[in-house]
Amino acid sequence: MLTDNRTIIHIDMNAYFASVEQQANPALRGKPIIVCGEGRTVVATASYEAREYGIKTGMTPYEARKLCPGVINVAGDMEKYIDATRKIREVLLGFSDRVEFFSIDEAFMDVTAGGGVAGGAVKTALKIKERIRKNLGITCSVGIAPNKLLAKLASEMKKPDGLVVLKKEDIVSVMRGLPVEKLCGIGRKLTGALNKAGIRTAKALGDAPIGMLTKHFGFWGHILQRMGRGEDNSPVSMCYADEIIKSVGHSYTLPVNTRDVDVIRSYLLMLSEKVGSRMRRYGMRGRTVSLVVRYSNFRAFSRQLSFKHYLFTGGEIYGVACRLFSKYLPLYKPVRLLGISVANLIADEGQRLLLDTCRSRESITRAVDGINARYGALTVKPASLIIAERFGILQSTPPGRQGHYDKDRD
């Protein structure tokens, strides 16, 4: 059913912001440093030296200093990190054009075409690590696996500077002992909800009856079960380096056909955010938004709206998508697929990655609130299942959540 005969590499920079700072300023090397986001009062990234003192992402500088009085607080410089990411992008595109940036410091690469066997992929991964070290002076952890979910899991397994291969035959044993919260996209609250339902490991999640999962988690139950089984058929998007991009779009086939307008709107928001994040990655803005709706009988309809001004945030695109969607109401059949694209693009001079990331998070939070309202007190963590839906630059641990020390962002 799922295409797990692929070979996907996940590349994740180690303690990214801190490493970039240490590289830029030799006086910081080997020292415990924290990088705090602009205008924020929490740790965005701590160097490995600082982590030895127990300092984590999301702590306040005050808390960090209590753990390590000598810790050096560096003001975050987003431009610097974006610039480093551009360099990483160049390195990766030297190996393949099937590269998708998942966040500012993480990317997926599909190397199936290059032989597909782990041996070839390992060689590629080693070369990538070497080149990033040479060109940027920083290290990364790499995971190689048959899909994105597992590749990300693999890169998490050894930090810093790791290289972990997960083969198809390893999946069952890995999932058996894996706490659910280790799966990309399953956050603290969702973990709590799953644990309450008696589900502690990925395997237990994969084995859970679908009726029970959908009873607790609505249509997300289908996605969760797949995650528990280590299944993920999402493709690695192409990175169009030189090509002139005419439109940026995403479509999504729903796990189950639905007439539920709230559920559909949640998906529209996810797609909008994904399109917005990709536009920003390309440095584009656009002024025509199209919405495709395919029904359960496979008939598809498309509507579009154009504006004088240019749009680039997920929130703006979502607003238009909702206006377009309202024209489809009442729904003629259950919906099977949704697609959003933005055309009439121009290059966007100003990079506003950080700002947009914050905005995206706000709207994601709203969407999840909508889902929660619909399914009662069920606790889908913002950016958790959404990450499962492959959300570009969004992170599982938004810096700025006080008292929320999940996984380190590294």
Ligand SMILES: [Mg+2]
């Ligand atoms: Mg990282």
